[in-house]
Amino acid sequence: MIKFENVSKQYERNGVTTQALQDINLTIQKGDIYGIIGYSGAGKSTLVRLINFLEKPTQGNVIIQNQSLNQLSNSQLRQVRRKIGMIFQHFNLLESKTVYENVAIPLVLIKKDKQAIKKKVFELLEFVGLSDKASSYPKELSGGQKQRIGIARALANDPDILLCDEATSALDPQTTQSILELIKKINDKYRITVVLITHEMHVIQQICHKVAVMEKGKIIEHGNVVDVFGHPKHKTTQKFVSSVINDQIPKGVVENLLEIEGDKHNIKLFKLEFLGRSASEPIINALIIQQKVVVNILFAHMSEIEKTVLGSMFVQLKGSDSNIEESVQFLRENGVNVTEIQHWENN
């Protein structure tokens, strides 16, 4: 378990103070894949560097496996660090060393014997699917292959925690997908806790169980990915979510509607959000069968997050005010989040 207790971090440089983190409280449970998302400068890298104590907090405590890092001696800190692997955006491989030597580095540093190193390195290369590249040099590898080597090296000491610092940001979408699948496989197979920092919501969507959204050194929202995606509260979170879930009504749909209906004052438009069970039940069908209102489905979008379906749908409801009100009530009673859209014509 990783725990931040009232953690703040200030950097002092040339007489300038930067408040990189402000009163962070966060618990990451063993076995979680925890995503930390935020725009540039939000404090993500600082947060991750505190986990392996590359940076020390100015205030507060970072606790790992029930040990407060502040209170450890240097040799105890080294022990803790050994159980934390890290992968980076630009892979950080040594260009002058072979793939084999790169993966072996952490084992050489702790003076493992040669036979044990050989066995472990080949086991890891097989795990990441690059057994045939042992004697290649990094410059002979693709970006995705380099990251696989970075991952093999990070796993050499059988870590309990894997820190991923923008690990897929330099990769194309297909390679990103395969690296994320590999990280998920590591988490599944070895129960390694993964802390992953990114500025891309689709990365969170694909593999994380939980997410914390950071802004200006603070955690502004955190929780299960499904809950945060389903009901983002903060404006910045909403912006991130809308980058993967299309929750805006398209301009063309609005224009068509205005053309057909003529007067915008006659149009009652609603956004319906479905999450989990409500996304798999025929609620709209039930509403239509009741025949109290006419349901004009204008636009819909479905996504899958952590095996939960998340959907949003824009509908026009036609009927008397009381019937529309009753229908909205019916939808809400069935777990659908309903919002009337007031200024849709400006979309």
Ligand SMILES: Nc1ncnc2c1ncn2[C@@H]1O[C@H](COP(=O)(O)OP(=O)(O)OP(=O)(O)O)[C@@H](O)[C@H]1O
């Ligand atoms: N070593 C340092 N010395 C001084 N200021 C720093 C240092 N490291 C980070 N900062 C500052 O702390 C703030 C948070 O930076 P941090 O790198 O943690 O953010 P980030 O969310 O990881 O951003 P990015 O995605 O751009 O890396 C920024 O204002 C940054 O300029």
